[in-house]
Amino acid sequence: MKNILKVLRAERDWSQAVLGEKLNVSRQTINALEKGRYDPSLPLAFKISRLFERAIEEIFEDDKGEENA
Amino acid sequence: MDHHKQAAKRYFRLFIPAVIVYLVGVFVISWAEGKPFFPTNAIYILTLIPVLAIFVWMWAQWRYVKELDEYLRAIQTEAMMIGLMIVTAFASGWGLMELMTDVPRIPIFFAGPGFYFAYGIASFVLNKKAGLKGGCP
Structure with missing residues (x-):
């Protein structure tokens, strides 16, 4: 799943480790999320959404949704 | 940390x-x-x-x-599943051959170390792919 996590993180000048600490996950998890190698669980997606004060669909792009439309 | x-x-x-x-x-x-x-x-x-x-x-x-966390847990779970799959497939296959043919008998004792060996390799490969160091914990 594509996302703008890297952009949002860069806007705040946070490292992957800092973002990981804020979300209570590892730096490797942030890296996998940013690269689209891993799709977060719903609770983690909500945490990210609350942290950046953006709706989930603003952060994550559902590429499969476009295919089904 | x-x-x-x-x-x-x-x-x-x-x-x-x-x-x-x-x-x-x-x-x-x-x-x-x-x-x-x-x-x-x-x-x-x-x-x-x-x-x-x-x-x-x-x-x-x-x-x-x-x-x-959920991503690292997914990696470990996948590695354990790979380990279990290899050991189950090997043990079942070899067990069947033991019943039907004259292949040497392997003690069931080795199933555990076999699992950890396969799990360790799978964990090492999956961790490397994910940019992590090391194998099973």
């Missing part, structure tokens, strides 16, 4: 003593087996030592996996 390191540290604090107890237990049983002054019942009781050690380290592993 990140999640992975913290969880791994807690894991090793139980895993290392459990492995030592396991190895000592296996060594003592191998040594005692066949000794005339050692009754067979005592061997049965001694066998409980490595069994207990296995329970301790598997519990430590369970706790380790539960303490990881």
Whole structure:
């Protein structure tokens, strides 16, 4: 799943480790999320959404949704 | 310190003593087996030592996996599934050949080490792919 996590993180000048600490996950998890190698669980997606004060669909792009439309 | 390191540290604090107890237990049983002054019942009781050690380290592993975050947990779960798949397929295949043909008998004792060997390699490969260091915890 594509996302703008890297952009949002860069806007705040946070490292992957800092973002990981804020979300209570590892730096490797942030890296996998940013690269689209891993799709977060719903609770983690909500945490990210609350942290950046953006709706989930603003952060994550559902590429499969476009295919089904 | 990140999640992975913290969880791994807690894991090793139980895993290392459990492995030592396991190895000592296996060594003592191998040594005692066949000794005339050692009754067979005592061997049965001694066998409980490595069994207990296995329970301790598997519990430590369970706790380790539960303490990881969701992505790292997914990697470990996948690695364990690969390990289980390899050992089950091999044990079933070889077991069938033992029943039907004259292949050498492999003691079931090796299923555990076989699982950890396969799990370790799978974990190492998956961790490398994910940019993590090391194999199974």
